[in-house]
Amino acid sequence: MTANELRKTLQSVKNERRGGAPHEAWVKQNRDILMMQVRNTTDLNARETLGGYMRHFFGIFVPTESLALAARAIGLFLLVIGTVFGGGLVSAQAYRDAAPGEMLYNMKLAVEQAQLILAPNDEYRTRLHTEIADHRLDEIAKLAERPVEDPEVVAGVLSSFGKEVLALRAGLESLRHENPAGVAETAKLMERRMAVYQNSLRQAGASLPPSLQPSVAGARDLVDGVTIAAMAVIVEKHLAGDTSTPRTVIDNKFEDRIKQAEAKLDTATKTDAAPTVTPKSTAAKAAIAEARELIKEQKYQAALTKIAEVAELTKEVQAEADQAAPAEQVPAVEQAAPAAEAPAAPAEENQEETKNVEPAPAPTGSSEVSGDAVGSGSR
Amino acid sequence: MRSLLKEKFLLFRIRAKKDPEAFGMVYDAYVKQIYRFVYFKVSSAEQAEDLTSETFLKAWQYLKEKREVPHLQALLYSIARSVVIDHYRRTACERSDVPADDERTSELAEAGSEKLLRDVETRFDMTRVIEKLRGLKDEYRDVVIMKYLDEMTTSEIADALGKSASNVRVLLHRATKALSDVIEHDRERTSENTAKRKK
16 A cells, blocks of 8 residues: 555545544533633633733743843843943942952852853853853952851852852863864863862862861862863873874873872871871872873873772762861861961972963963963963 | 644733633644544543543643743643553553444444455455554554644644654654555455455
C-alpha cells in the first residue's frame, strides 16, 4: 500500500467513529457540561486591574520572560540615570566607591548586574566578570585591612567573589566551544590572573579572623579549580599543535603549579610546631612526585589529572587539620596581629611572590599582553 | 483553528477576562483532534470521551493559573498525553493493541465471513488500516493521525509533539512505511489463508 493510498484510506474514515471521530451528540453535551464546570470554577466578578490587562495583553504576544528582562534592564538604566542626574556625578562616584555594608553598595551591585545582562557577547561578559571579581577582591583586601566588625559582610563578599570566579570558569568553557581559536590566549591570561587572585586571597586571609578562614579557603579552592581548567585548555591546545604555547611554557606553568601545590600542602600539614603526617598528606606528596614524573615524560593530560588529585587531597588534609585543632583559634589575637601570623606559610609566600611577578612582563609588549581580553588591568 | 492571531486573542480573553465563551471556542476548535488523539491510545470510545473531557478541564485550570502558553494546540496535546498516562497509571493496565470496543469487534466479525470479505473489501481495508494504525508505536501513530486524519501542517505537528519540523518529516516517512509494510504483510497472510481454505 503506497503512502497515497494510505492517506486516501485514512481520510475516508476520518469522519467515522472508527477513524476517531467523536459522536456529535457527545461533543455538544460535553461542551455544555464543560462550560458549566468552567463557570462554576471561575469568579466572573473578579476584575483584572489595568496593569494585569496590559501584562496579559503584551504577555500573550511577547514571552513574559522577555518582558521581565526588558523591564529589569530599563529599570536599572533609569535607576543609574536617576542617580547620576539626580545626585550629580558625586553620587555616581559615591556608589562606585561604596564599600560592602554601605547604603550605595547595593546600587553598585545592581549596576554590575545591569552591565552583565546587557553584555553583547560571551567574551565581553567574561571580561566583565573578571573586572567584577577584581572589585570584590579589592573590597576583601580593604575589609581585611581593618578589624572585622561584621564577619557576615566579609563572608558575603567572599561568596560574591566565588560566584564571579565560577562565572569565569563557565565563560572559559563557553569560549572553548564557541571560539576554539582564541581560547588558548584567554586561558593563559586567566591562569595568570588566578595566580594573582591566589596571592591576594592568601594575603587577605592572613588578616581575617579564623571564623572566616573556611570562606577564604573555599574561594581559594575555586580559584584553584579555574587555574586547573585554564591549564587544561592550554595543554589541550599544545597537544593539538598550537605553536603559541611551546613546551617550555607548559613545563614552567606545571612547575609553578606544583610548587604552589607543595606550598599549600605544607601549610595544611603544619600545625603550631611540627608538621603532621597523615595518610592523606603522604598520598598527596606521592601524587606530586608522580605528577613531576609525568611532566618529564610529557604526559601533560595525566599530569593535570594528578594535580587535580593533589588539590583534592590537600583540601581533605586541610579539613582534617581544621577538625583536629578547632579550640586553638582565638579571634582576638588573630585580629590584633595579622601580619605577624604569616610565618606559618613561608614557603607558600615565597612561591606566590615569585608567581606574582610572572604577570608583570606587560612592559615587554608581547602578544600575550596586547590580547588581554580577560583582565581589566586594574590589578 | 488555523489563525495564530485569533488564538492569541482567545488566550487573552481567557486569561485576562476569564471568558468562558472564549474557552468554548477553543473547545469547538480542538475537541475532535484531541478526542482522536486520545481515542487511538485507549481501548474504548467511552474512555476516550472521559479523558478528552478531563483534558479540556485541566486546560482551563492551567490557563486560569495564568501560566505561560506559547502555543495553545501544543498545550492541549501535552495535557492530553499526560491525562492518558495518568489513566494508565490509575488503571495499572497496559494499552491493548487489539481494541475491545464493541463497534470495532462487530466490524471484524462482519468481515470474518469469506463472502463478505470479498463484498466489503474496501471496507475491510479501512478496518485493517485502522487496526494496524493502533498497533504502531506511539510516536508513529501520533504523527500519522495528525497528518492524515487531522490534516495538520508539519510545523503544527512539530509544535504539538515538541519536535523539530525535520524530525517530524522523518518520523512521518518512517511511520507511513511501517504502516504500509504491516498492512501488506497482513494482506498477504489473509490471501494465503483464503487460498488454504479453498483447497
